[in-house]
Amino acid sequence: xxxxxxHNIVIVDSKPLARGQHFLSLKxxxxxxxxxxxxxxxxxxxxxxxDPFLRRPLSIAxxxxxxxxxxxxxxxxxxxxxxxxxxxxGQLLHCLGPLGKGYSWPSAKQKPLLxxxxxxxxxxxxxxxxxxxxxxxxxxxxxxxxxxxxxxxxDFNSKKELLVLATDDGSVGYHGPITKxxxxxxxxxxxxxxxxxxxxxPMLKSLQRIALHYGASLEISLEERMACGIGACLGCAxxxxxxDDHQSSCxxxxxxxxxxxxxxxxxxxxDEPGS
Amino acid sequence: MxxxxxxxxxxxxxxPVMAASGTFAFGREYSSFFSLKLLGGLVTKxxxxxxRPGNPPPRIVETPAGLLNSVGLQNPGxxxxxxxxxxxxxxxxxxxxxxxxxxxxxxxxxxxxxxLPSGTLAAIELNVSCPNVSKGCLSFGADPRSLYQxxxxxxxxxxxxxxVKLTPNDxxxxxxxxxxxxxxxxxxxxxxxxxxMVIDIEKKKPFFHLKIAGLSGPAVRPIAVRMVWxxxxxxxxxxxxxxxxxxxxxxLQFIMAGASAVAVGSANFxxxxxxxxxxxxxxxxxxxxxxxxxxDLCGIAHQ
Numbered sequence: 001x002x003x004x005x006x007h008n009i010v011i012v013d014s015k016p017l018a019r020g021q022h023f024l025s026l027k028x029x030x031x032x033x034x035x036x037x038x039x040x041x042x043x044x045x046x047x048x049x050x051d052p053f054l055r056r057p058l059s060i061a062x063x064x065x066x067x068x069x070x071x072x073x074x075x076x077x078x079x080x081x082x083x084x085x086x087x088x089x090g091q092l093l094h095c096l097g098p099l100g101k102g103y104s105w106p107s108a109k110q111k112p113l114l115x116x117x118x119x120x121x122x123x124x125x126x127x128x129x130x131x132x133x134x135x136x137x138x139x140x141x142x143x144x145x146x147x148x149x150x151x152x153x154x155d156f157n158s159k160k161e162l163l164v165l166a167t168d169d170g171s172v173g174y175h176g177p178i179t180k181x182x183x184x185x186x187x188x189x190x191x192x193x194x195x196x197x198x199x200x201x202p203m204l205k206s207l208q209r210i211a212l213h214y215g216a217s218l219e220i221s222l223e224e225r226m227a228c229g230i231g232a233c234l235g236c237a238x239x240x241x242x243x244d245d246h247q248s249s250c251x252x253x254x255x256x257x258x259x260x261x262x263x264x265x266x267x268x269x270x271d272e273p274g275s
Numbered sequence: 276m277x278x279x280x281x282x283x284x285x286x287x288x289x290x291p292v293m294a295a296s297g298t299f300a301f302g303r304e305y306s307s308f309f310s311l312k313l314l315g316g317l318v319t320k321x322x323x324x325x326x327r328p329g330n331p332p333p334r335i336v337e338t339p340a341g342l343l344n345s346v347g348l349q350n351p352g353x354x355x356x357x358x359x360x361x362x363x364x365x366x367x368x369x370x371x372x373x374x375x376x377x378x379x380x381x382x383x384x385x386x387x388x389x390x391l392p393s394g395t396l397a398a399i400e401l402n403v404s405c406p407n408v409s410k411g412c413l414s415f416g417a418d419p420r421s422l423y424q425x426x427x428x429x430x431x432x433x434x435x436x437x438x439v440k441l442t443p444n445d446x447x448x449x450x451x452x453x454x455x456x457x458x459x460x461x462x463x464x465x466x467x468x469x470x471x472m473v474i475d476i477e478k479k480k481p482f483f484h485l486k487i488a489g490l491s492g493p494a495v496r497p498i499a500v501r502m503v504w505x506x507x508x509x510x511x512x513x514x515x516x517x518x519x520x521x522x523x524x525x526x527l528q529f530i531m532a533g534a535s536a537v538a539v540g541s542a543n544f545x546x547x548x549x550x551x552x553x554x555x556x557x558x559x560x561x562x563x564x565x566x567x568x569x570x571d572l573c574g575i576a577h578q
Binding site for chain 1: 305308338349543
């Protein structure tokens, strides 16, 4: 029986991150070895009952193959995430993973530019870790509503890595959306840039426009409600452009299996999903 | 000697646990988790004559002990199914049941005619119960006369075992069951999802674009068991029971209420290995209780 996507994992550390956000470190040697930035795991909440019924998909925020651990950063958004945050060290969890298609590696000529909106930082944190290991320099743009939403800012090498922050309330960094400093940066930048992004839909839509305008390549990681997480239920749909470029015809891809990372130009994002 | 084999009229299954339509796609995704040979049968995602993109998101929301879906029969259409999905399904080596959905009787007929030449399907399941499309489908299932007409027409041209999947919505399910039986159905499967709804209190609007969606999962199980119980008394043809089955004990409830076989749907989303574990559990139960076949338990709760 093939069960390589099924894992029993153990919580080794659990703590609040910044405001409304949580950190879990999990003992998961096979996942730590196999996971790629942009991929996610699908966690079953422990307990005997059937409620909550579905698993919870969470981006992998870092992997340490030598220690056999992975990290998760997530925002407390509802019952499932609240229940996860309450679990104690030593708790055993069942998860599926690593699932989905991750970010593709930049070409030798491309300089990676990572753009995170809020807790959308999680998959990009994993990409950052991978780039740092390969000693590839990058730019990191991170927007949030306020200064108290950021964490681990010391985890950047200020000599090699450019970190730009933005907040909605101006409490730190640029006062306004993070896409504005991204755009200003690209205006003055020579050479190929590959943008990697995860965050709220309005941010991703701005980046689609910006990438097109400045000729940058763009990969975005999407979030959607999921049931199976493996591509069977068709519950997590995102509208994509048809291969024949027919604007009138409508096609959906599966966020879990065809994504969660998509090329910026292939998805049709809508603030009001589906409208 | 315990054998898990069951016969549903003309259809034979080597065990009574099937994958339910719409929860298992066309099998490929689950083949990374277990050998699909362990399935009693595989009922495909609903197939329509032409490709259907499905409904705009959001398509699912979790509810107490279950979920609502509004997928809207996204599927590659008859041609896409034959070309891209059937070859994979054929090599599994278990009965493949094509679930078909149409807006008109003619569409159902065209689907059957298009599927027959492949020669490898074990049965056809008429989907007359999807609550998530605006035309056809449920309008047949919720009206005994329309259902009788549809099943009669399909029966004429379909030499394969014919399963009719009944809806729990908008009709006394035993009436629909009698109509389908009278029109020549070989087997009935029940239940499809129950119509349900969630309101988004931030937006002060229904959560789904189509407002109403289909409820499944353990939340519906007692209703489904009761419907199998009632339908067992109403008709003579065999039943496939489903609705919130998550383990072998749930499956046995359906069998004891009168189902000859069961199908597992939403539970596959939570644990991809649900079906093989139910097959094992039923076999263990039969041995422990000294039964030689699941059919010895079929409807036993009525005695």
